[in-house]
Amino acid sequence: MPEFLNREDIHAFRDLVLSLSGQDVSRCIQCGKCSSGCPIAYEMEHLPNQIIRFIQLNMQEKALHSDTFWLCAVCETCSVRCPESIDIAGIMDALRKICRERGIKPGDSRIARFNEIFLDSIKRNGRVYELGLVMKYNLATAQPFKDASLGPVMFSKGKLKVSPDKVRDPNSVRTIFSKAKTFIASKLKD
Ligand code: SF4
Ligand code: SF4
Secondary structure, eight states, X not given: OOOOOOHHHHTHHHHHHHHHHSOOGGGOOOOOHHHHXXXXXXXXXXXXXXXXXXXXXXXXXXXXXXXXXXXXXXXXXXHHHXXXXXXXXXXXXXXXXXXXXXXXXXXSHHHHHHHHHHHHHHHHHSSOOHHHHHHHHHHHTTOTTTTGGGHHHHHHTTOSOSSOOOXXXXXHHHHHHHHHXXXXXXXXXX
């Protein structure tokens, strides 16, 4: 006798994404406009509309083990192009949050490392400290001189600073991180 899933189980993943991002993938008509405009699509394992389809079909494993949302640059091109006004970039963010909370890492460990160092920089300073990020990432990935030739040019144009340019109240940013963590954990527990 085959086992039948009830309505809640069938839509469990869609509902989780909805609760974290506020975006309902049921509205997606699979037109593909998000993927055709994505500047990173050529590097992605699955196209953005395929990720949306996995969520619609409750294919958690497939969606959460794709590298697509780790590579997403959050440029929001997909979100502004979507005829159903779905914020796909927000969904990509929700998938990253789920993976971070569940300890699911992308296949290429450099992606996870970059993500951790980037978020840590924002948590400490309230904004990204580019020089620190580059140095930490290069050391963590054992390529200390990667892109070193670009440094002098970026310094001369004021794009890199020697010390971090902190926001006035970095503690308020840390509070946001802490509240977000509690919020995500509570949704994943439901
Ligand atoms: S653009 Fe919107 S409706 Fe079209 S496939 Fe992407 S998410 Fe779905
Ligand atoms: S937000 Fe991410 S998925 Fe959307 S177009 Fe930009 S890179 Fe692609």
